[in-house]
Amino acid sequence: MDYGIVLIILCIISILLKILEFVIDKVNEQKERDRIYNEMRKKPVEIYGDVDSSSDDFDAKVNSILTCIKKGETDIKEIAKASHCTYPECVMKIRYLKTAKKLEDYYLDPINLKIFPCDKEDEALLKKYIDRLYKKHLSVEDMAETIYKLDPYNKTKEEYRDDIFNDLKYLSSKKLLYGIVLNEVDKTIKYYLDQNKERDLVTVHCPNCGSLNDVDVDSKTRCKYCNTIIIVDKTE
Secondary structure (H helix, E strand, O other), rough: OOOHHHHHHHHHHHHHHHHHHHHOOOOOOOOHHHHHHHHHHHHHHHOOOOOOOOOOOOHHHHHHHHHHHHOOOEEEHHHHHOOOOHHHHHHHHHHHHOOOOOOOOOEEEOOOOOEOOOOHHHHHHHHHHHHHHOOOOHHHHHHHHHHHHOOOOOOOHHHHHHHHHHHHHHHHHHOOOOOEEEOOOEEOOOOOOOOOOOOOOOEEEOOOOOOEEEEEOOOOOOOOOOOOOOOOOOOO
């Protein structure tokens, strides 16, 4: 057989294998999205507050909200009205959909009562971390270690860690990350959507200014008013 024909056949086989691999990845990705969505259906109240997933109209409202947003509606009050929800209920259900990865590429602005697709830069930054966070559940240290091993000459591991944490902090400030608590003192993150990694929060007074703060008992937290470090005394 002519060598050129053999080469063409091999190229075609290689392309077909890559297409098959792409299709399999997409199928697995959709299965993972469905798994997370179903998992979130089991315990929305403990994560999102008063969102009753057992009510008869829960799925209808969630699907209505999703349809409105996908059609381009950005006003949360209009979305709530069309979905027969109160405004707080609508915001909670949007956050529910974001965590279920149905609206992961949207920016929720509850202050201005808007929801927008994130811009391309934010979307690119978000996608850079989605697999590391939601599929692999990596720590900031793990991510920094991985990048440092690939490129140990450009920056130190500590610099990579700071860059990663700052990226996550930015994404969190844009309401693009859910199910993750950022600890700005230790520059670490904690997952609380997994069965074995839920938050244990207590409300305590800041030792400096006296204001109330929700504090993770397993880590340090800065007071949201005066920036003082708060550590929970577990012996109390």
